Amino acid sequence: MLSKEKINRINELANKSKKYGLTDKEKQEQQELRKDYLKNVRKSFKNQFKGMKIVDPNGEDVTPKKVKDLQKEDEL
Template sequence: MLSKDKIQRINELSKKSKAEGLTLKEQKEQKKLREEYLQNVRQSFKNQLKSVKVVDDEGNDVTPDKLKKEKGQDGMTH
């Protein structure tokens, strides 16, 4: 999870960018922080998917094999 300070900094840079523009150094910082944020969101989403079990109307487990394999690699089988 991204720290509150980093999220606050992302927001500050965004506001400044819209209001007056950013220096080259600030643009690089913003890009780095955004990439870190997106990487964090993607990882969180992947972790959520690993806990999903797909069941059909008859109660059969129809979780895709690829997802089952991912669960097994992390030892998160259900």
Template structure:
């Protein structure tokens, strides 16, 4: 998870880009921070998916094979 300071900086840069504009240095900083945010988000989302277990009405595990393989570290939800 990103620190509160980095998230605040992302928001600050976004607001400034809409009002006064950003310098080239700030545009690069914004790109870097956004990339870090997206990477962190994707990692967190994959971890959430790996904790999912799909169960039908009868209580049987019907988790897709691709997800089961990803949980075991095999191929699967990796990009």
């Protein structure tokens, strides 16, 4: 999870960008923070998929192959 300080900094830069604009250094910092944020979101989303199991009304496991493959990666 992204630290509270980084999230606050993302919000500070977004607000400053709307009101006054950003310096080149701040724009670069903002891009790096966004990259970290998106990386974290993708990782979290992937972990949710790894814990997923789909069962049809007959009680059979119909979890998609891609999800099963992700789950097997963790077992190794």
